Structure formats: structure tokens, C-alpha cells
Amino acid sequence: MTVESIVDSEAAGPLLAVDELFVEFRTRDGVAKVLNGVSYRVEAGETLAVLGESGSGKSVTAQTIMGILDTPPGVITGGEVRYHGENLLAASAKRRREVRGSGIAMIFQDALSALNPVFTVGFQIEEQLRVRRGMSRRDARKRAVELLDQVRIPNARDRVRQYPHEFSGGMRQRAMIAMSLALDPELLIADEPTTALDVTVQAQIMDLLREIQLDRHMGLILITHDLGVVAEVADRIAVMYAGRIVEQSDAVSLYRQPGHPYTQALLDSLPRLDLKGARLNTIKGLPPSLIDIPAGCPFHPRCPRVRDVCRTDVPPAHRPAAGRLSACHFAEELISGE
Amino acid sequence: MTDPSTAASGAAVSASEFVTGAEHVQTKPGKPRSLASDAWYDLRRRPRFIISAALILLVLLMAAWPSLFTSVDPNYADLDRSRLGPSAQAWFGYDNQGADIFARTIYGARASIVVGISATVFTVLLGGTLGLLAGYHGGWVDAVMSRVADIFFGLPFVLGAIVILSSFRATGGSSATEITLLVILSISVLSWPACMRITRAAAITAKQQDYVKAARALGASTSRIILRHLLPNILAPVLVYATIALGGFIGAEATLSFLGIGLHAPVVSWGVMIADSRDFLRIAPHTLLFPAAFLTATVLAFVMLGDAVREALDPKTR
Numbered sequence: 001m002t003v004e005s006i007v008d009s010e011a012a013g014p015l016l017a018v019d020e021l022f023v024e025f026r027t028r029d030g031v032a033k034v035l036n037g038v039s040y041r042v043e044a045g046e047t048l049a050v051l052g053e054s055g056s057g058k059s060v061t062a063q064t065i066m067g068i069l070d071t072p073p074g075v076i077t078g079g080e081v082r083y084h085g086e087n088l089l090a091a092s093a094k095r096r097r098e099v100r101g102s103g104i105a106m107i108f109q110d111a112l113s114a115l116n117p118v119f120t121v122g123f124q125i126e127e128q129l130r131v132r133r134g135m136s137r138r139d140a141r142k143r144a145v146e147l148l149d150q151v152r153i154p155n156a157r158d159r160v161r162q163y164p165h166e167f168s169g170g171m172r173q174r175a176m177i178a179m180s181l182a183l184d185p186e187l188l189i190a191d192e193p194t195t196a197l198d199v200t201v202q203a204q205i206m207d208l209l210r211e212i213q214l215d216r217h218m219g220l221i222l223i224t225h226d227l228g229v230v231a232e233v234a235d236r237i238a239v240m241y242a243g244r245i246v247e248q249s250d251a252v253s254l255y256r257q258p259g260h261p262y263t264q265a266l267l268d269s270l271p272r273l274d275l276k277g278a279r280l281n282t283i284k285g286l287p288p289s290l291i292d293i294p295a296g297c298p299f300h301p302r303c304p305r306v307r308d309v310c311r312t313d314v315p316p317a318h319r320p321a322a323g324r325l326s327a328c329h330f331a332e333e334l335i336s337g338e
Numbered sequence: 339m340t341d342p343s344t345a346a347s348g349a350a351v352s353a354s355e356f357v358t359g360a361e362h363v364q365t366k367p368g369k370p371r372s373l374a375s376d377a378w379y380d381l382r383r384r385p386r387f388i389i390s391a392a393l394i395l396l397v398l399l400m401a402a403w404p405s406l407f408t409s410v411d412p413n414y415a416d417l418d419r420s421r422l423g424p425s426a427q428a429w430f431g432y433d434n435q436g437a438d439i440f441a442r443t444i445y446g447a448r449a450s451i452v453v454g455i456s457a458t459v460f461t462v463l464l465g466g467t468l469g470l471l472a473g474y475h476g477g478w479v480d481a482v483m484s485r486v487a488d489i490f491f492g493l494p495f496v497l498g499a500i501v502i503l504s505s506f507r508a509t510g511g512s513s514a515t516e517i518t519l520l521v522i523l524s525i526s527v528l529s530w531p532a533c534m535r536i537t538r539a540a541a542i543t544a545k546q547q548d549y550v551k552a553a554r555a556l557g558a559s560t561s562r563i564i565l566r567h568l569l570p571n572i573l574a575p576v577l578v579y580a581t582i583a584l585g586g587f588i589g590a591e592a593t594l595s596f597l598g599i600g601l602h603a604p605v606v607s608w609g610v611m612i613a614d615s616r617d618f619l620r621i622a623p624h625t626l627l628f629p630a631a632f633l634t635a636t637v638l639a640f641v642m643l644g645d646a647v648r649e650a651l652d653p654k655t656r
Contacts, residue, residue, distance in 0.1 A: 068554045100557035114548040118570040127566070128556055180556065 014082075015219045016065070016104070016187050017041040021079035023060055023243075025290075026072065032290040034060050036243040037079070039317075042187060042219040047210075049222045049230040049251070051266070052240035053287050058223045061240075062189045064089075065221075066106050067096045083187075101128060105185035109192040111172035115164035121148075121175045122160030128182045147178040151208060170201035174208065181212065187219040194229055206233055227270055231255065239263050242288050242298040245317070248325040259326035259335050261303045297328070305330060377650040387646035393639035397632075400447035410441035412606050421622040430628040433611070434618055442606050443628050449607035450636065453522055454588040460526035461587075462580050465533025470572070472534070473541025474564055484538070487531035496593065498528045503599040514605045521600050525590050529583065536579050540572035547571075578648040585640030592633055608633040 023035040035057045042048045050058045063069040065081050067088065081088045083103060088096060108114040116124060125147060126140035135143065141160065148156035151174040164172060173193060180188060190209060194202035210233050213220045224230055230237060230251070237254050239247040239262060247260040258264040268281040285302040288294055294301055300310040309329055320331035328334065381387045400407060410428075415435035424431040430439035472483040502524040507517070544550065550567050558566070594600030595609025602610055608629040615625035 066555045068551055097557045097559065100555055102557065106552070106555040108548050108552055110548060114552040116549045116553070116567055116571070119566075131562070132557065176552075179552075183556070 014041040015044045015046075015084065016221075017080075017082040018061065018065065019080045019082065021061065021064060021081070022077040023057075023064055023069070024075050024077055026075060027291075030291040033293060034074070034243050034290055035064070035079075036293070038240070038243065038245055039079075040238050040245060040248065042221055044186060044219050045213070045217040047213060047220040047222060047233055047235045049224060049234035049237045050240060051224060051227065051230060051237055053225060055287055055290065056240040057243040058225075058240055059191055060243075062106065062191050062221065062223055065189065066100060066104060068106075101180075101185065102132065102183040103185060104187045104189065105180035105183065106189040106191065107173070107176050107180050107193055110196050111169070111176040112164060114176055115172060115179075117164055120161050120163055121167065121179075122162075125160075125175075125179050125182050128179070132183055143182070144178075147181060148175065150181070150212070151175070151178045153178070169197050170204065173197060173201075173205050177205075177208065177212070181216075184216070185218065187221070188213070189221045189223070191223045192225070193222070195224070195226070202229065209233070227266060239266070242293055243290060244298065244327060245325070246299065246327045247331075250323055253321075253324060257335050259320050259324055259331045260299075260328045261305050261334065262299050264334065265302075265304070377647070380650040381646060384646050384650070386642050387650075390639040390642035390646065393635060394643060397447050397451060397636050397639070400444050401451040402448075404441075404444045404448065407444045408438075408441045410438045412437060412441040412445040413604065414438070421618060421625065423622075423624055431622075431624045433614060433625045434622070435614075439611070439625060439628050442611055443608070443632050445606045446608045446611055446629060447632070447636075449518065449601055449605055450588045450591055450609070450633070453518060453525070453591040453601075453607075454584045454640075456522045457525040457529070457587040457590075458580050458584045460522060461529045461533050461583065462576060464526060465530035465535075466537045466576055468530070469534035469537025469539075470541050470564065470568060473538040474545055474568060476542075480538070483534070487534050490528065491531040493528060495528050495590070496597070499524045499590075499594055500597065500599055502527065503594065507599070514601075517601055517605065521591060521594060524594075525587050529587070533576070533579055533583070536575050537572055540575050541568050544568050544571045574651040578644050578651065581644035581647055582641050585637040585644070588633065588640070589637050 018038055018040050021035050021038045022033075025032040025034050038057065038061050040048060040050070050061065052058045060069065060074070064074075064076060065088070069076070076089060079089070083099060088099060091099075115121065119127075122141065122144045125144040126135075126137070129135040129140040129143055130137065133140075145156045145160050148160055153159050153171060153174050159167075159171075164175070167175060173196075177193075188209075193209065194205050197205060206229055209220065209222075212218070222230070222234060234251045237247075237249060237251050238245050239254075239260065241262050247254065247258065247263050249259060254263060255267070258267060262283075265281075265283045269283060271280055272278075283302055288298055288301070296312050297303070297310045297315050300306045303310065307329070313329070315327045315329045317325055317327045318331070320326050320335050324331075324335070326334075404412075415437040416432075417436045419428075419432040419436040420434055422428070422432045422436075428438045428440055430443060433439055433442065468483050468487070472480040503520060506520055506524075545568065547567075550563060553563055553567050591600055591607065592609030592612060595602065595607055596613040596616070598613065600609060601607045602613075611629035612626060612633070615622070615629075619626055
């Protein structure tokens with residue numbers, strides 16, 4: 001079952017479609033099933049937030065899309081990544097390199113380690129322009145200053161000649177964003193872009209990403225484990241658990257009425273100001289080992305609504321309401337509020 | 339960070355806008371500081387660096403223009419003066435053949451420096467290239483290269499050099515250049531595994547950095563990743579190794595010459611002079627003392643320089 005058949009969206013072909021993606025990590029301890037049939041798609045100008053705990057497969061999906069998954073230990077065992085309908089997983093190495101940067105670009109969590117410490121920030125932006133676009137040094141420098149200006153780095157003309165260690169955390173993330181925008185990608189994947197930053201800077205970076213995305217009518221995949229970050233910017237949200245997408249929905253309905261007990265549990269575990277003094281809800285238990293995923297619904301050992309059928313049958317992704325997708329046997333009950 | 343000089347350098351790293359003291363600084367606020375310029379700034383303030391650099395400069399000068407220091411012909415020997423001690427005419431005295439030891443010591447610097455620098459260049463090129471490839475590719479490439487390196491690493495240096503030099507010297511002629519080249523090559527062939535291990539380890543560390551992943555995500559090719567992202571980031575440990583190894587190779591040349599398998603007359607080198615003096619050690623100790631002192635000081639200077647460079651390039655020691 002593919003996403004297209006379930007989630008109704010604009011009629012035009014999707015910018016990016018991930019279809020039934022399976023990835024395994026073959027380790028010494030056994031085969032870890034990291035992705036178990038992940039499907040989602042992103043349209044131009046749309047923000048998809050991919051939400052999940054550590055180890056749920058959010059970043060592996062992104063790395064598979066980019067083609068920077070470490071193989072070994074990773075093995076892609078099935079599925080397609082279609083960019084404008086072209087299956088990237090079957091494309092040549094040369095074609096994949098062309099798409100990277102100019103079609104799909106990616107920014108990382110820790111901008112300091114994602115920038116090469118021995119070159120100036122400007123050089124790293126210019127290098128792409130010179131190599132991929134054949135720009136002259138002077139033009140590339142001009143463009144780099146423009147890009148740094150666009151991501152609101154003050155005094156960009158001087159900053160362009162500085163090294164990454166001379167930038168503050170927020171500035172580095174801005175520089176990283178400028179670098180990923182250099183080749184005007186149609187889709188930007190942001191892998192936990194604000195996790196390493198403090199809260200005020202987080203908001204600034206999110207605003208910046210939102211603005212750039214609207215400006216360029218760019219697709220944005222926002223990978224995060226922070227529900228607070230997602231609420232403001234995401235058009236749609238995909239919740240991942242144990243290498244599966246357990247729920248996919250537009251942001252508003254998901255917050256109003258979650259369609260999966262896991263989403264519900266995540267929302268309940270947010271600290272709330274109006275319930276001051278009350279005990280903070282947590283999700284009991286640990287995420288399952290990906291080497292030994294429990295039979296039936298992978299969430300059943302931790303699920304408060306577990307029933308017999310959950311222990312034996314894997315819940316199929318289905319459509320409990322218009323525009324929503326859930327992999328819970330009882331999604332309808334949840335959404336209708338029992 | 340109480341020392342004013344380190345405090346100033348620390349401030350300059352974190353924000354170059356931060357101007358220390360009341361002095362008027364002419365530099366622009368946004369003046370960039372690379373790792374190299376930071377290291378240079380740091381080095382100039384280390385006495386150990388200044389002393390070792392001065393010594394090395396002196397030795398390099400001796401190697402390049404020995405006539406600046408002495409007008410005596412190092413190969414002119416007068417048996418009348420055999421083993422005469424230091425005097426006003428000859429500060430270091432005369433050797434067994436009656437040649438001026440001061441002049442010979444000055445002229446000996448050239449052979450030592452040439453062997454030291456060339457052996458270091460060959461070692462770093464060979465070990466560095468193999469280490470970079472092994473570290474980047476990993477897998478069987480790494481396995482094969484590492485095992486080959488292990489085999490060479492297992493050869494005792496002096497024994498290996500004796501075998502190589504004694505078997506090739508019979509076939510090759512014995513002109514000064516050929517012997518020097520043979521000594522350089524045998525040192526490099528036996529020393530590259532150490533350099534390979536250093537570059538390999540550094541390449542493996544650098545390969546896993548996010549900026550390499552980011553470069554790939556932005557469409558960089560393999561050769562670009564190796565040249566632009568790995569190479570500059572592993573240069574620091576290699577530079578430190580090279581500086582220290584240079585001192586070691588000068589010592590190795592002396593060892594081989596002393597054993598009679600390295601350089602020999604008419605080439606003048608400190609090792610050759612030490613070898614010549616061994617039979618008269620008790621009656622004419624000055625024939626050993628002066629070349630040995632120059633050798634020790636030069637080796638020490640390079641090791642000290644390596645240490646200072648390592649500290650300057652390592653941000654953790656700041």
C-alpha cells in the first residue's frame with residue numbers, strides 16, 4: 001500500500017516520494033531492521049516534519065534519500081526514492097551526485113562538525129559554486145556574501161572570510177543553511193537543525209527556515225524529536241516508531257486528535273504550564289531493539305490500550321479519517337475520541 | 339588562562355573584535371584567523387620554538403653555504419698535525435689525518451641535512467599516500483596495506499638497513515650521490531609504516547566527521563573529498579611526525595655511517611667523522627666530541643621543534 005493511494009494531496013506529481021523503503025544494518029549482533037517499509041512524500045513548498053525517538057529511523061531515511069548511508073553496515077533491501085518520478089536508488093553514481101546539492105540538499109544537527117575547520121566559511125560556499133556552476137572566484141564570492149546576507153548573518157562581507165570556529169552556534173547553523181542553499185535545491189532535508197542550539201536561537205533558525213522555504217517555494221523535510229519545534233512550522237507530520245511510520249497527518253488534526261497511541265503518548269509527555277505540580281507523563285518501557293522487533297504491533301509492549309490482536313497482527317497502515325494515515329488497529333476509536 | 343599572552347590568543351580565537359588592553363589595534367575587526375595563523379601566533383611566543391628554530395636555521399645555513407663559516411678546505415690533511423688538540427688556528431683541533439675538525443664539522447652538516455630532509459620527504463610521501471588511501475577506503479585495501487606495513491614495521495631498523503645497503507652497494511657504484519641516495523632510500527623504505535599508521539588513523543577519524551558527510555550530501559566527488567576535506571585535516575599530525583622524524587633520520591644516517599655501511603669518504607658527514615674517531619677515543623677525545631655535539635644539538639633541535647609544533651597545533655594544550 002503506497003502513500004499516494006491513501007493520503008490525498010495536490011494532483012501534481014510529488015517532488016519527492018519515498019516508497020516502501022526497507023533498510024537493514026548487518027552488525028555482529030545480528031540484522032537490525034532499521035527501516036521497515038517507510039513511505040512518505042513531499043510536495044514543493046510543503047513542510048513535512050518527521051518525528052520520532054532516537055533510533056526510530058528518521059535520520060537513516062534522510063541518509064538513504066541523500067545516498068550518504070554508510071554501506072556497510074547499511075543495506076537497502078527494498079523500496080524506491082523517487083525525485084520528480086525518477087528512482088534515485090537505481091540511478092548512476094554520477095546522476096546521484098548531480099542531484100545532491102542542486103536537487104536535494106541537507107543540513108546537519110551539529111553545524112560545527114559539519115563545516116570543514118580548515119577553510120573559511122566563504123570558501124566552502126564558493127567551492128560548490130565554482131565547481132558545480134563554473135562561476136569565477138569573484139562571482140562566487142559575491143554570491144556567497146548574498147547567501148550569508150539571506151540567512152541574516154550580520155556583516156556578511158567580513159564574515160565570509162572567517163573560519164567556522166569564529167562563528168557562534170546559531171551563526172554556524174545559518175552558515176550551514178547558506179551553504180546548502182548555494183545550488184538552489186528544490187528540497188531541503190534538515191536533520192535536527194536546532195537540537196544543538198539554545199531555545200531562543202532555535203526559534204530564530206526555525207523562523208529562518210520557514211521564511212526561506214516560503215520564499216523559494218522549496219520542499220522541506222524537518223527531522224526532529226521536538227514536538228514544540230514541529231507545531232509552528234510543519235504542514236504535515238509523520239511519526240516514526242521502530243522503522244515504521246505509525247501515523248501521518250496534517251499538523252493541526254494530529255495535535256487536536258492523535259490517531260496512534262504512540263503520538264498520544266508523545267503529546268502527553270510534554271511538560272505543561274497549566275498542570276503545574278502534576279507528575280509529568282512518560283512513556284513506560286524502552287524503544288524495541290531493532291534486531292528483535294516484537295511480533296504484532298511494535299509498540300504493543302508499551303501501549304496503554306494494548307489488546308490481544310496487537311500482540312499477533314501487524315496493524316496495516318490505513319486511513320481512519322480523510323487525509324490521515326495510522327498504523328493502529330484502533331485508530332478510528334482514537335480519532336473519534338472513543 | 340592567566341598568562342597574558344595566552345589570554346590574548348584565546349580572546350583572539352573566540353572573537354577577533356575583542357581588543358585587549360587600551361592599545362589601538364589597526365587590524366580590521368573581521369580579520370580571519372586560520373588554524374595555521376593561530377598556530378604561528380602561538381609558536382612565536384614559545385621559547386622552545388625560538389631556540390630550536392634558531393639552531394635549525396644555523397645548521398641549514400651551514401649546509402647551504404659552509405664557506406660563510408670557514409675558509410679552510412675540509413679535505414686538506416697534513417699528517418704533521420695529526421690529532422692535535424683545539425688551538426687558535428683550529429678551534430676544534432685536527433683529526434687523525436690532520437684535517438681541520440671545525441671545517442669538517444661545518445661541511446658535514448650538508449650531508450646530514452640532505453639525508454634527513456630527503457628521507458623525511460620520501461617517507462611522508464610514501465607513508466602518507468598509502469595511509470590516506472587505506473584510511474579512506476577501509477575494507478580489504480586497508481587490510482592488505484596494513485599487513486604490508488606490519489611486515490616492514492617488524493624489521494629491525496639497523497639490521498634492515500645493513501641488509502639493504504650491503505646487498506645494493508656491491509652492484510651500484512660508489513659515487514657520493516649514489517651512496518647518499520641509497521642511504522636515503524633505505525631509511526625511507528624502513529620508516530614509512532610509522533607515517534602510514536599516523537595518516538591512516540587521522541584519515542579514519544576525519545572520514546567520520548560530519549563535514550565529510552556534508553560534502554558528500556552537497557555532491558562532492560571522492561577525489562575532492564580526499565584532497566579538500568581529508569588531506570588538510572590530517573596535515574597537523576603528519577607535520578609533527580615529519581619534524582621529529584627528521585631529527586631521527588639525521589641520527590640514523592650517523593648510525594649507518596658509523597657502522598661503515600652508510601656514507602663514507604670522500605663525503606664528509608658527522609656520522610663519518612664519529613666513525614673515524616672511534617679508534618682514538620681515549621687519546622684524542624676531541625675528534626669525537628665536536629661532531630657528536632653538533633649531531634646531538636641538531637637532532638634535539640628538530641625534536642624540540644616537533645614538540646612545539648604539536649603543542650601549537652593541538653587546541654587542547656592551550
